[in-house]
Amino acid sequence: MPITTTWALARAWYHDRLSPEWRRPTRDEISVLFASMGLTGPAWSFG
Amino acid sequence: MPDASVRLAIYRHFAAHGVPPSRAALREQCDLGDAELDAALERLDAGRAIVLAPGSHDLWMAMPFSAVPTDYRVDWGAASGFANCAWDALGIAAALATDATITCPDPLDASPLTVRVRGGVVMPDSHVVHFAVPAVRWWDDIGFT
Numbered sequence A: 001m002p003i004t005t006t007w008a009l010a011r012a013w014y015h016d017r018l019s020p021e022w023r024r025p026t027r028d029e030i031s032v033l034f035a036s037m038g039l040t041g042p043a044w045s046f047g
Numbered sequence B: 001m002p003d004a005s006v007r008l009a010i011y012r013h014f015a016a017h018g019v020p021p022s023r024a025a026l027r028e029q030c031d032l033g034d035a036e037l038d039a040a041l042e043r044l045d046a047g048r049a050i051v052l053a054p055g056s057h058d059l060w061m062a063m064p065f066s067a068v069p070t071d072y073r074v075d076w077g078a079a080s081g082f083a084n085c086a087w088d089a090l091g092i093a094a095a096l097a098t099d100a101t102i103t104c105p106d107p108l109d110a111s112p113l114t115v116r117v118r119g120g121v122v123m124p125d126s127h128v129v130h131f132a133v134p135a136v137r138w139w140d141d142i143g144f145t
Helices: A003-014 A027-036 B003-017 B021-031 B034-046 B086-096
Strands: B059-062 B072-075 B081-085 B101-103 B113-119 B121-123
Touching: A003 A027, A003 B086, A003 B121, A027 B086, B003 B021, B003 B059, B003 B086, B021 B034, B072 B086, B081 B086, B086 B101, B086 B113
Parallel strands: none
Antiparallel strands: B072 B081, B072 B101, B101 B113, B113 B121
8 A cells, every 4th residue: 555545544434533522433324435535345344 | 440541540640651551550549449440451351442461450551552572662742652564653742643653674674664653644645554464353462463
């Protein structure tokens, strides 16, 4: 994965980690996040 | 339940100091006894909000931070510490919304490699990151992942 994509994924995944309201995203939410970044296929699927 | 305050205390300590808080600090800050603290840590571990070292109540990971030394060292100005992987090294900069300098060995030849985040931009942008484990199996062995 290009490091620029990894950086975008890191920001989407971790930007709210220090928020008191943080909660672990559901698999569906994670799948939507992956897809929004073009991360599809078996490596990024929970199916 | 005190889980949210324990989780937040852990993360804030990592952000400020680069290392996890001591049990004594957590007990005092969250106003908990030993058993209550252990129970909160166990719930957070079960919920994958943190990872405890196997068979203990010692912190191993509060993703993206690592409580133990790894190949991924991150300096974010206020402190420095370790990340669990390349993604998490960038994750520290993301979680703290700060500039950061990451040093790690090049997987190809172990030569020192430096990546910087400056003003929301990662440099150099020519590197690639290898995800060795499919997402569906990340938690099969989170230490390996």
